[in-house]
Amino acid sequence: MFDTLLIANRGEIACRVIRSAKARGLRCVAVYSDADRDALHVRLADAAVRIGGAAPADSYLRGDRIIDAALETGAGAIHPGYGFLSENPDFVEAVEQAGLVFVGPSAQAIRAMGLKDRAKALMEKAGVPAVPGYHGSDQSDARLRDEAARVGYPVMLKAVAGGGGKGMRIVAEAAGLDEALASARAEAGAAFGNTDMLIEKYIETPRHIEVQVFGDGERAVHLFERDCSLQRRHQKVIEEAPAPGMTDAVRTAMGAAAVRAAEAIGYKGAGTVEFIVDGAGGLRPDGFWFMEMNTRLQVEHPVTELVTGVDLVDWQLRVAAGEPLPAAQEDLALSGHAFEARLYAEDVPAGFLPATGRLAHLDFPDGVRADSGVAAGDEITPYYDPMIAKLVVHGADRESALAALLRGLSRTQVAGTVTNLAFLKALALHAGFAAGEVDTGLIARDIDALTEAPAPGPQVIAQAVVTLAEPGQGFTLWAPLHRRIETSAGPCTLIMEGPDRARVIVADQQVRAIRQGDSWRFDGQAAWPAVRHGNAVTVFAEVTHEITLVDLLERAAYAGALGDTIEAPMPGLLREMAVAEGQQVAEGDRLAVLEAMKMEHVLRAPRDGCIARIGVQAGAQVAAGTPLIELEKAET
Template sequence: MFDKILIANRGEIACRVIHTARRLGIRTVAVYSDADAGARHVRLADEALRIGPAPARDSYLAIERILAAAQRSGAQAIHPGYGFLSENADFCDACARAGVVFIGPPAAAIRAMGSKAEAKRRMEAAGVPVTPGYHGDDQRPGSLRAQADALGYPVLIKAVAGGGGKGMRVVGQSDDFIDRLAACRREAAASFGDERVLIEKYLVRPRHIEVQVFADAHGHCVHLFERDCSVQRRHQKVLEEAPAPGIGPAQRAAMGQAAVAAAQAVGYVGAGTVEFIVGEAGAAPAAFYFMEMNTRLQVEHPVTEMITGLDLVEWQLRVAAGEPLPLDQAQLQHLGHAIEARIYAEDPAQGFLPATGRLHHLALPAESVHVRIDSGVDEGDAIGPDYDPLLAKLIVWEDGGAEEDGAGPGAAVPAGGSRERARLRLLQALADFRIVGVAHNVDFLSRLVACPAFARAELDTALIEREQAWLFPADDPVPGEVWQLAALAELLREAEAGAEAARRSADPRSPWDVRDGWRLNANARRELVFRNGGARQAVVVEYRADAYRLCLDPASGAGATPGVDAAAWLPARGELGARGQLRAELDGRRLDATVIAAGERRHLFLHGRSWVLVRVHPLAQAAGERVAEGSLRAPMPGRVVALLTPPGLRVDKGTALLSLEAMKMEHTLTAPVAGTVKVFHCAVGDQVEDGAELLEFEPEP
């Protein structure tokens, strides 16, 4: 076994590898860019070496710099994690020349599976079923469209060297093909340095099921069962679970055998994942087709670890050190059900745009045998625009009960039983997340996990698109108790500030530090005003000797304190903890919430949901920030990759105007209404900041 390894990655996967290495007594070396100098993986590793500036091409993708760090540190092997250089055959070859072990498959296997077209040809030769499509070398746009026309729409354009949903577009009709192809090629070239594509028939309502495989250098290869990764947005996975619901013994065995055959066809060694696309289930097991092989450890590998009780990183290290696989196929078993949710810094309400900022407050669910968190960030860390916005992975597991027959490699796993218990546990764990400082997807994930279709295991890659009404409710007003709890927390915070001032004062009994609203012969009244988006609410407060009384002003509190119906008053009291924990009592009803103050914002967490309220001070302007009329601004920092509409052209609502690349993905800005593009204030290649004015747009009268 190795004494020291270097981890050529960052974030949660680097922290994950460090965890196993430390358990095995292996010293770890982290590498970092300037943007990651204080990152969690740097703090956790035994050693850390700088490898360059923030852009990935100058740091985490710089092969010479990473190998120099390995040689300088004396590391015997390099673990590439996932992403970056993990599937780079040239990096694998460079490691061999430098005398450093690459903890992954041979370069030949990476090359064979790295080209989707070549991989499909090999799979056909090995008898592995493949999706109908065109995988040839003729890349002329007209020829590619002719192939798509022959296949019949819808079709899927995929980057030959792609992965992670990048360089991928669904095309529903021939007229849209050329434009979608151009966007796909731009994204593929930016992400992989290769703009070649292939065309596949797009299956309606398909499932995305993958099989974990492992092979050693002694000729042994096994599969560790399947994972369902169907729940996706923009072709990127959101929820993953193992085993896949509804997969029976015969289909499980067939998919496992096909995955092993795929790995053996390319001389595979190490951890890999064979991805299949599976048609709609019917009376018989649904047909499955080879989609691609990821020649690395997957983001979602923890769900396999939870149901098998194995450490796949440990297996990687042992196989890379020349050891045989620890178990053979007959010894492998699975128990219960596991689900993983990816926690991203992104804004689901804005098309899942990546978010940046600093983690002002971060509280995670308690870990246990049933709850696991793989995180790459800590409170206080900055989330920048340079890398993937994944903050953490939340994984839950429930063992199989007596009513289940899913505790073995040949058993069908029902949609109920341990899966339902795992789903409910995931909902509870999501409710315990507290993230302040960046937009995030925790509330969206809670709605997704609670969605009846997901609860019934009606899984396919269009689930999120199909359930828009559930996942993005149009009429979702802030509950009255949320305004009241925000006001109560504000009052308690003021009272504590007064008490702290008294403790520091030379005269601790000074009445000027008391915040109890005392008035002679009367009860003091005031109003606290908050807003949430376009909603604005005043909470009228009356001070009493042992509590407060609160009332929501139906006029939303603009101006003087109004007259209030006595029946609307609620007695309120509570305690506020150091990290915003609020134990409140409203009209005799006890509520536990969390209220975090960050500037003028109040982040309130209650019943598994969260709201951002802005405290409006009496002398402040009530109006929020507005984008200048007649302009479109950048929704995030990024690089302009295409201007899609010439100035002076009249366009309809929804017409693509400009493409912006941020966090490895291409985002298209569209016309908000019908109108005319007057002038662009940016050029292709420009790096723009969040909020930068990109173009002037004149709406139609």
């Protein structure tokens, strides 16, 4: 049995593994990049080793440096977490050749499932149902056009390598295939170094249900299913276990198929077999098909842990140390219901753009399992996935678990960056979701209602203004004051009538503020919880609002510079510049492609016009706000 474990990952999964490993008495070694020098997983570990620069290619993807770090620190095993090197068979072989234990499946098993086309062929041979499609070696455009027509539109294009929704496109008709194919190949090539595609029949009322499996290299068990149908751009948002509407017959059939899949490749450790399920007319034993197998721990594994009482990381460590499967199938049972919501730093109204920022405040309520890799004071950087935490809850049944999720989301407090909290809360309140009527198209169908950003009310603005008027902002609370203030929520007027009384005029409404002890009341109502950070106040009302004092000179300069310029909405790599100077474009035309936080973002023309100037060439790393393209000024 090894006594020291190196975790070859970062963020919340590194923290998660460290906690279970320490509970087994293991010494834990973290690795970190320059951007993660002071990260939470580094602080939790017993020892930490720098492995390179901020970019993943310079650090967390450096298998050789990670193995050196394990040998230098006396680690006997390496846990890969998920992402990065977790499904890289060459890394597994290098770990074992160095005399170390890899906490996960064999290189052979990873290779068997690493390419979706080969995996589908293997699963068909093992008697696991697969979605109709094409997964051949002829990757010519002509062949893919023919196969798409044979399968019948709509179809799904998928990169044969990788996962996480990258290199995936839904194509509704033949006219859209060529553009979708070019885009998917570019994204897949950038993410995985492999541009090969497969084609699947697109199920129009699809549900995404996956089965947690665990093997010891010879036999396997399943730990029931998770429903991961709530997705945006093929990225999971809220997961739950068990799946709504699941019957014993369907659960038995899916579980058996997943175990066959695992045992067909001699699987060792934790893995997930993913199925696409036809949600029309309810779940049926003949209505699910194999999509892929993730040969690693999944992001959403905590919901399975809460409904089974199993610590999957502990199981991984035990099997990696040579122990047999910790339980037989008949020993495993479901208990209650669990949800997991993924809390991200992202600007939802702006199209879910990834965000950065220093967390001025971060607080999770009681009753919620918050798997997080950050704490208050930490920074969300542009180099990695912008996840803040996974919020996981459990209840006796789905209704009580959903109520716990809503409470947890409502009481979670984040300041210093924009988040998707309001979006998650809107999903938890969605009538269809509450009724268990889930499929992968739910978010897209109701995207406008789910992403509507309510403006802060007068009381919220008044509270922020009074908070910002505390000493240090140039105000004097002990003397009368009448001042017009510009905020990010609009202009207002603050009238101080003494140290404990004020009026705030917002538009045509007046809010009276009275201090009682150490707190203020606004129109007789108690103040919301709030945090001041710099020249901003985050107010945790029904929806979290950040109100900032606006520097009028900065606003004027920005407005003057903005004009007809298309700027980088976030830091990233300019993957493609699709236009040239002098070119005429129409509103909505593709101008450039920015790769940021592991996703491809297409920038489109805001209006008809002519390209006057190209400020940056493809291949450049750009900061948020960098001018990329300038249109000729529109005639007035």
